Amino acid sequence: xxxxxxxxxxxxxxxxxxxxxxxxxxxxxxxxxxxxxxxxxxxxxxxxxxxxxxxxxxxxxxxxxxxxxxxxxxxxxxxxxxxxxxxxxxxxxxxxxxxxxxxxxxxxxxxxxxxxxxxxxxxxxxxxxxxxxxxxxxxxxxxxxxxxxxxxxxxxxxxxxxxxxxxxxxxxxxxxxxxxxxxxxxxxxxxxxxxxxx
Numbered sequence: 001x002x003x004x005x006x007x008x009x010x011x012x013x014x015x016x017x018x019x020x021x022x023x024x025x026x027x028x029x030x031x032x033x034x035x036x037x038x039x040x041x042x043x044x045x046x047x048x049x050x051x052x053x054x055x056x057x058x059x060x061x062x063x064x065x066x067x068x069x070x071x072x073x074x075x076x077x078x079x080x081x082x083x084x085x086x087x088x089x090x091x092x093x094x095x096x097x098x099x100x101x102x103x104x105x106x107x108x109x110x111x112x113x114x115x116x117x118x119x120x121x122x123x124x125x126x127x128x129x130x131x132x133x134x135x136x137x138x139x140x141x142x143x144x145x146x147x148x149x150x151x152x153x154x155x156x157x158x159x160x161x162x163x164x165x166x167x168x169x170x171x172x173x174x175x176x177x178x179x180x181x182x183x184x185x186x187x188x189x190x191x192x193x194x195x196x197x198x
Contacts, residue, residue: 004028005037009045012100013053020046020100043100050098060194066097067187069149070105073125074180077107080119084109085164088183093176095190102144102153106177108163113141113156128154135169137162 008020008027017023020043024036051059074086085108087093092103107116117128128143133155143154157163166177178186 001035001037002041004031004033005041006045007031008037008042009049013046013049046098046100063097064191064194066149067095070103070152071184071187073150073152074183076120076123077116078180080123081107081109081111081116084111086180087177089175089177093178095186102151104153104155106155106157106163108157109159113143117143136172137169
């Protein structure tokens, strides 16, 4: 199974597959495996491949730049929609960002998605594609941002107790979640740890 995970990571890194799920499916098919490796296992191999290719220091710096781009976006949202509360959820909320998928940010409050997106575009972000997501709270707007270092999905949630809980709004499972201040502290801690390691 570990060899399949490694093969999937290599396929994704070589751009032989558009998504991690596609890379896993291809690797399983080629190996004749009937059980798929976990996303975590594939991402672990992908991280090792990236570090071997560009060097650990360059990989760490690239990760920090992505995290800092998210932090800058959070600060901009706080400025243009100060009545909203923002959270970073999932892997990004633990400091993990890569090409395998967008960082997930929650924008909780009364401000509508069009209001916030118009304000963000006036602050230099490109026009964003908006879709909807079926959740336990109904259908919610999701804005997809792909701009340089930013690969983010903004989820617009009503100001309800469930919006502030560290649980998936789709299936209810527990997910990592930090607020804006917590995310800034996470970045600072990662910067400090990186400086000590060099």
